[in-house]
Amino acid sequence: MAIGGRVASITLRQAWERYLDAHLIRKNRSEKTIEGYRDHVERIFAEWLDTTLHELATDPARVAKKHDEVTRDNGPYIANGSMRTLRAIYNHARKTNRSLPSDNPADAVDWNVEERRNTGMGSADLKGWFAQLATFDNPIRREFHLFTLLCGSRPTALQEAKPEHIDFRRRTLHIAKPKGGKKKAFDIPLSRQMILCLVRAIRFARHIYPLQAQEWVFPADSASGHLAETKEDREMLSKWGNDLRQNFRTLATAAGVSEVDAKLLMNHAIPGVNAGYITLHKLLEDHLRSQQQAISSAVFDGLGPSTSQEGALRDWLGRGGIRRASQRAASDRKQSVVCQVAQIKEESFWNSAG
Known part of the structure; x- marks a missing residue:
């Protein structure tokens, strides 16, 4: 030209x-x-x-x-x-x-209007969502969705969580590669309920995917070894993925958590000059962790006595739930392997006979 x-x-x-x-x-x-x-x-x-x-x-x-x-x-x-x-x-x-x-x-171009979807849940909606989640056959997917709700982080970042990213002493989960790359890495302060969620996920993983569990908190039968596709049928689970980020903000407000604190917990940029003077690691050790706990408590308070009275929720979140689910998952995994071996033997027999 x-x-x-x-x-x-x-x-x-x-x-x-x-x-x-x-x-x-x-x-x-x-x-x-x-x-x-x-x-x-x-x-x-x-x-x-x-x-x-x-x-x-x-x-x-x-x-x-x-x-x-x-x-x-x-x-x-x-x-x-x-x-x-x-x-x-x-x-x-x-x-x-x-x-x-x-x-x-x-x-x-004449830009199209983009309307933000209203996908948030209030406290009154939580019981129904938990009841849906309790019916999931895959306990690792179940814990993943729950943890996404409790922390409000992007699902793609949580999919790559590794066991070494968890610091139980400091009660944090390190997100090494969030949106924006490594320079945006941050620590999520963990509430008591979030710690239990991670413990369940790790135990389930060791029973179901023993090899992948050595590297990933939320392993799966995928090319990467971790959960890669977390979409669900809306009739099976009404809210998932980035819906749960909006839910986190809604529940944070209901729990009395300020907008600034909610944004910090979600690793959002804080506009304005004053945000540059916030010492995040100091907040993390005390204030932000207490705010995280307030949100998690508000989530579980919305369930009332369901976790100890209703069957599926009791089996999942009640006393002894981890042990029962781990045994069931291990049994299902073993049965699946036995069926696969039997199928291979049957195919081999007919091939040789033919």
Whole structure:
């Protein structure tokens, strides 16, 4: 392209490769974040990969039309998200390609309205949610969802929790790679109920997945060895995943926990200058742990006497529940292995006979 010389001929593919390496990988963005960007560029904008950014910038109507098409075919959230990705890649490319027009091509779109889902539970909703969770056959998934509710952290970060990340003496769980990368690593203060949840998960794991349990708190039969997919049928469990983060904020308010403390517990950035003077490790040792305990207590207070009176909840959370569930899980696992071996032997017999 003649305009602006060679630098103006940078294609979307080239700009994406540079953005991926210099901005995402170098800054330790999570794999899930990177895959989100990759999906936008390599799927939504597949036919534009060899188009120059200059062409897109000088034809904003083309970009606006694309946004309309993606909205129709893929939905308003994907359309907005893909255009935010295009905007970020263009801005990054322009830092080293000053001949590119200053107007970002993504500025031409009419953004779709994105409404925040109201997925929070109040105290009155907890009993029904716990009753749903108590029926789960997989005790590790059950403890994972409960722990997500009690701490309000992102599920993807909790999936990679390791036994060595737990400090029972300090009563903390270290989150090594949260959203934002290693530089955003933080410690979650643990309430009594959270500690019991982790203890149950670890014991179940040792019975069901003895090898994977050496590395992960929430192991599974997956390529990574830990829980990787935590979506549930809404009829089986009404709230899961990031729903539970919203629930945490709702329950924190009901427990009298301030907005600042709730954000600190969830590792959210605190706006304003004063936040820079907060000594987090001092808060962690006393104040934040007491606030965490207040939230967990409010959650279990909402259950009333159910944990000692109702069958499924009593088996799960009542006295002796860990021992009973561990024995049941080990028995189910053993029976599953026996059935698999028998099936292999039967197939081998018929193959040899044939």
